[in-house]
Amino acid sequence: MMTAALSIQGLNKSFAGVRAITDLSFEVPKGVTTALIGPNGAGKTTVFNLVSGVYGVDAGTITANGVDITHMPSRKRISTGIARSFQNIRLMSHLTVLENMLVGQHVRNTSLRALLTPYRLFPNHRWKVEARAALAESGLEEWANETVGALPYGVRKRIDLVRATLAGASVLMLDEPAAGLNPSETNALRDHLKALMAKGITLLVVEHDMHFVDSICENVVVLNFGEKIAEGPLSQVRQNAKVREAYIGAEEV
Amino acid sequence: EDDLVLGYMMAKSGPYVSLANTNEIAVDMAVEEINAKGGINGKKIKVVKFDTAGDPKQATTALRSFAQDAGALAVIGPFSSSEVRTTFPVGEREGLAQMSMASSAPGLTKGFTYGFRNTTDEGKVIDAVLGAIKDKKLPMASGAAAYATDDVVSKSIGTKVVPAEFEKFSIPLKGSVDFQLGAFDLSPQVAQLKQISPDIVGLGSPPEGAVNLAKELKRQGVSTRVIGGTTIADPDLPKRMDGAGENLTIGTTFFADANDKTKAFTDKFATRTKAAGLRTDPNQMDASVYDIVYLYAEAMKRAGVTGDKAKVAAERTAIRDQLSTLKDYPAMEGSISFTDGDAVKPVYVIEVKGGKWTLLDTRLPN
Amino acid sequence: MSGYLTGVLVVLAFNVMAAYAVYLPLAAGQLNLGIAGFMAIGAYASAFLTNEYAWPMWAAIPVGAGLAGLTGLLIGIPVLRTHGIYLAMATFALGQVISALFLNLEVVGGAAGYPVSDYVGPNGVFLAAAAVVVLMLYLSRTRFALYLTAVKSDPTVADLLGVSVRGIQVAAFALGAAVAGFGGAFYAHHYNFVEAQHFNVLLSVFTVLYVLFGGTQTVWGPLVGAAFFTLAPELLRASDQWRYALFAVFIIVFMAIRPQGLVTTSLLRFARRKPAAESSEAA
């Protein structure tokens, strides 16, 4: 059997006595783009935070690419091939866009020598070339030397995504990548994600835009009050009464 | 044509201003007097000034500038012990004499042939004070020490000078308390002194510490005689203690009412400072710096200096040589000789009586 | 060179070294208000070795710097658990404690200070400062500098991207301490005297002041800040007792107009764009 890209077993987490995640188990098989959906406050971002190590788990295990990362320090987890983006965009505002990309590459480049190479003296240092290429792919090359401070929301959103991909991870967790994007930008995003999938990257996506989920995700996990209430292809999950009641509503399909 | 150039390091800004800001007037007075009488060897004295702000780093800059740019023959200053510690090595390398007017930490001139001080070691001063108290048969059955811990001079008074002198005068040292230079609250120290209740408290401190200690002693109702050295020789001290500090007894190298010479200096100084809107009573440093100019003048005269730029190195050395052997020069402060670079001169033991300094005794060296 | 200029430039050289000692951790968002303590360690340690064990200066000075760096490393590990203003206060307290320890350490003279026998001339001091500047310029071109800014900007995300936030912070802090110790060691051997009272809070605080004045966005800021703070009071010499008051007014007004400090990324970029409309990322 192939190991899953990400496997979560019996996960529990509460904050100050309030249960945020209860006995959650699910798997993201390699190459199967999966969506994590559910009402606001269901615990989706919390799952991401537990997987990336922002919080410690109360109980349960998390395995990424066959490695048990449950108690691994947050800093080390990205080296097991699992990277993420942020619901509230988090860019390093003192750095330029290109520099943000260079930080994103760090995990592939951790030797002391890499740390102390004066890469800035070489205009075409290979890491810079790579980062520029990645920016260009997302149509961001014109922003490369801007400090990220006051860039438009849509641009920042894409930067966040590109930075996550530069870690070279095989699993990408994206927290509401399409939120706040207009339809044309959403289309571009979809193309971008499809390209990543074609490269063999496994995606775990939290998203409220069901059309978007429909167009890229094979499997959907639905959370409510920290518990899994349904799992399966979206078309099937959609019919689930519990899901309709808690999440989708009488949505025009 | 050539003037005889003296460098002068002032401390006109920084922590010592109020002790040092009238020094310049004393220097100018002395220089004008000497020049009015025809100068030295037919040449006029010219003073080049530099404000060091009491900072050792700026003081070395000043010294370098006197040595390399101004062609000074000798240097008046620096002011404080800290500055002396950094400028004396430079002076030694440059072959340029310096004479400090205020630094009184023990042993500063040791190992330097170009370093001089027209100040008296605090050991000798305290010795004179205790001698005077003994001669006057004032109570001295028990003693304690009080000192500032973070100041060179104060700490050595409190930990070395006072214990040694008490022993010499067979006064049992019953305890000691210390405080920080910046301390404003001496209540814990005085509470301890209250328990010891000594006849004499040997104090090592700048004037601020003396004022605060006196006030706190009064507040807690402790009566004792505080004695100290030149570090608290501030003419305004009784006024600053504002009713406290009766019987405070110190040694100083300058007392305005000592004799005609000192009175004349005091009067002339007062007219000049008044015009400048400054403190009119000269302090010990004013007197010292005034005499430093005369001491240099005497040394230059004896060395026959010409101020010729070509001979500057030789003349600097000649001045140093004359100073180090100078004996019994009749200066304004009294008769001055040099041993190991330090001036040996009379000490006036003065006491606060009725909110005023009064002379208790004059102690001549030996 | 005139004696005056030499004296001023020597002071500048020491200020530059202190400035970079503050700058390194500051670039990673850590305000070190105890830099004087580390300078004291370098100064006393190297002076002790040359005085008591007759070590040659060229060996004693790096050892002094190393000892300061080591102290920075050992103390940095627990202290850097604190953040922001707490960290600033922890380093402030540390500086106070170190200087108080030396004040009471009788083997190095205690309050009386410690005369140093060996002498390093102005040129040696200039060389030392130049070496520090070159090292900083070099570092500013590496990923290390990039991570410093990343850690300052968003430590949480830097951590999730795999950057060892603690490692970078401790390294910056310890390296800064070593640079301070290096400067301190030269200080001792140039002025031939060290006293604990010299390495006080105000020294630490003023160093931070000119680093911020120069600007922390680029590696040039500390240099420019130190130069300004050394030279401006000299230019104001004529104004006598007003000089520090005028100086303070100037700082206040300047910082109100230009809070980012004197040298900023955009300033450098602007300057660079003029001659060549080239890549603007190096700064």
Added chain:
Amino acid sequence: MRGSMLAQQIVNGLMLGAIYMLMAVAFTLAIGVLNFLNFSLPGLFMLGGMVAYGFIKFGWPTLFAFAAALAVAALVSLLVERFAYRPMQGGDPEVPLVSSLGFLVLLENLMLIYFGSDQQAFPALVPDLNLRLGGLVIGIAQLGSLALSVLLVLWLSWFLSSTSTGRCIRTVAENRDTAVLMGIDTGRLVPMLFIASALLAAVAGLLFAVNYQQVSPFMGEGVGFKGVAAMIVGGMGSIWGAVLGGLLIGLAEVLSISFIGADVVNITVYGLLLVILILRPQGLLGRPATREKL
């Protein structure tokens, strides 16, 4: 050491602590609320004492002189707000520190030019301001400052936690831009805070002058730094922490002087601060920083 003396030393420590405590509260207002380590506060503390001294020497009645000193401190604090705080919004948090320190240097030097560097004797208001209980000597002014500090602190903590203005203040503390969007008149509120912390510092300075009958241009530095230490020990932003911290620092100082000696004061006081910061980075009564939610 005899018991009576220990009692006296504890009294001495608490009295000293009262001064630190007021300073600590002033700092806490500035930092906890405005996130601004306001180094001009020691300068305002000094102004409180020096300006009152100046006016008294000028011949003004004592109370007028006190009021004038407080008014001057408040005015200067408004300048600090205008030049050191307001332009720095949105920049690095360390930056306002520079200009506020600039103000400290400026104030000290102005006083230095006017009064000289000497410590000056502040006139005693009443010949003997002391309670004598058995062997104990307790300064009335000090006792008063202790009481005043506690009252001020009580009122302040109630005000910040329970009034609408208090909530607005905390909003500004968290995010000034958001505060503007919420319709908070930051142009009025922030200067008010500056005045409040300036008054605390200046009152502390006045009490200091009355207690110790001395003023000098540099009197703010030592007290100011200990005030910051007290604030941190207690926990930044916690007003009760400032009280606790002030008293602890005062006691630590006095007891280490009487048991060991003044040369260890800095080691014990700042060592205490360091140890507390390492063991409990948020201070004794401070809230621990929670790991932020992403």
Added chain:
Amino acid sequence: MALLDVSGISVSYGRVNALKDVSLQVKEGEIVTVLGANGAGKSTLLKAILGAVPLKSGGITFADRDVTRAQPHKRIAEGLVLVPEGRRILISLTVEENLKLGAHMRRDGTAIAGEMDAIYARFPNLAERRNMLASCLSGGEQQMLAIGRAMMAKPRLMMLDEPSLGLSPLFVQKLFELIVELNRDGLAVLLVEQNTGKALSVAHRATVLELGRVTMAGDPKTLADDPRLQAAYLGAGEATPA
């Protein structure tokens, strides 16, 4: 006379001209929606109306009063309120304190408690967490809090900047129902949305911004069918670096 009248305003951030000669009206009891690509200047427009960014030119009247030069708090006191982009809830305050903060301009103290209960009834998630720090809320919960906070101000005109961002489909539905309901009770609404379809379906009038300029305005039904609206989204509607 319109409740809000924005006439010919321009705003720039340094060299970036974010708004160019923009005019817009909101009448009493009306829902007006502003559409536009990312970076078109929608948020800037709302902030300018509130007075949080300075105008380069143009004027604004609100409730028959010229507020062009009035400070934001003056405008808010007049009954203008903004639910800002990115929620901007105060994370060091509790949920309840955030709500109370919304009412800080009001003098009618007694009514506040009742309204708070009404808001809790509408957003049960908030009721459960009323004494928790707002930093603990999930993204969607924070959005609810931001809207609740704005309601506490009892405004005459509520401006919402992308309120549906990050909300679940069910909640988006509820949100639009809420907007319609509040509007029915007399609240005027100025709505900025990416969710074009929904926004047009509730609005009485719509305005389209492109690169800081008004390019279309009018009836939402006709606009929805306008091919140019599609163009505004599908075309290169983005700002370029300065």
